[in-house]
Amino acid sequence: MIHCEGLVHVYPGGTRALDGVDLEIRAGERVAIIGQNGSGKSTLILHWNGLLRPTAGQVVIDGRAAEGQRVAHLARTVGIAFQDPDRQIFAGRLRTEVAFGARNVGLRGAALQRAVDETLDVVGLRGEADANPYDLGYSRRKLLALASILAMGTPVVVLDEPTTGQDAAGVARIQAIVRSLTEVGRTVVTVSHDMRFVAETFERVVVMGAGRVLLDGSPAEAFGEPAWPSLAATNLEAPLAAQLGVRWGLGPTPTEAGLVAALAGAPRARPADRAGTFGSSDPR
Amino acid sequence: MAPPSGNPTTLSEADRAYLASLAPQAASPYHALNPLTKAAIATIATLAAFVLGGYVAPLAILTVLVIPGAVAAGVLTRLTRVAVLISVPISISVALVSVFTRAGATVLFTVGPFDATAEGVDFAGQIIVRLFVTAMALGLFGLTTEPRAFVVDLERRGLSPRVAFAAAATLETIPLMVERALAIQAAQRARGLDTEGSLAARIGGVMPLVGPVILSSLTEVEERSLALEVRAFGRPGRRDQLWTLADDGRQRLLRWALLVGFILVLVGRVAGALPALP
Structure with missing residues (x-):
């Protein structure tokens, strides 16, 4: 679905944000891209809908080279929900805001209405369809911005820091949305600093540093102990569940459910031993 | 860094060096001039160009007051480009309106019901020269002065911190708005907004x-105001400045000379004692 080959991007000031990225994302995958600020994550995703163009290398979207295709055309395949909802919300009603992108990609009449209603329902804002977006709090405006991308029905949905400002219920809702999207064959890619969200929600993790792909694997591989030096190289830490699994000798447990299952199956340690390990000042 | 003692003589060398590092770094001797001096040059050049009129006087002002400064600052090419970009759209409007609506005896040509007169062309030419001098003078100030340096200097001269903040926020908001507009445009294009298509689609x-x-600009100004208030911005009483900008007797003399010179020109023109140059 997304194919990047030897992708290089140098900004006008001379910053080499991407330094030869090779990446293949297949249809229906759930992929998280992680890395410290400046590692090239956002630069990479902006190539997928043509907002940035490669300095060298190529991007192929759904079998067609992105080069030469207009942003408005690529947006029919790749929908990107940006981090800050206030940089896109302009309409006086939620319904109009959500309809904007869907109309731009060609939906009209009943199909448009259905897409708007369904996505507002998915993000839990159907009851406020006629309210002003600025009557909502930040976290719900973020869900509104997400809805406006979902309504476009693009085969690829890219979410830039979707959990920022969300409480536990908001994160759970976003997790459910991500899973439901891939159940119907849509591809979901996120850029996130929320390692717990990444481990719990995505089946593939791409670690970036200095404009390159440092690691590419399952959450168990990306957050397992052998990967920790690579994570540290880009100022990241494995989620707590993964760290505890390693400390307690349970193997890779990137998710909390995995940790609990491993604990349930592990030989029962003496409480004092376990408490001692948990309280250790050395995380490694 | 040592806690503020209220007495600058107790600062260590390291503290002084640190405070000096906070001040904007000057790229050239012209950049290093006090902001008020640069503002005075820009203002007097603009006002004098309009008061004197014609072609010769504004161009002389440009040659004497603006171009040497731009050369010294190393920004002449960039300044000229900026001034042309600013003055061309306004000049086109001025030319269209003046050439065809200015009454005159010498009709150059006719377009429909409108006569293009030589007097109209002359009037438009004079306005365009003044606009260009204004764009060059104000552009030189803008390219060589950091907004925060200007505001800090005005505050040192007794301007209310609140007024100074309002001025700084306004000046700094413009580049921020441009940056934000680009980010917003990217977000809307990601939702299929066609900015590369027909003129109708772009409009x-x-x-x-x-x-x-x-909306986001208003929110940002509000957030900046709140952030300042929580750091005791509104506290009454005198306040010290972490850094100040150099000013000296020669610059003060230059400012007074510019002011007195402008007043003499103004009085001369109003009284009719100063002949109009071509």
């Missing part, structure tokens, strides 16, 4: 950009 795409730019 239709303006509304989704204007709303977020204005």
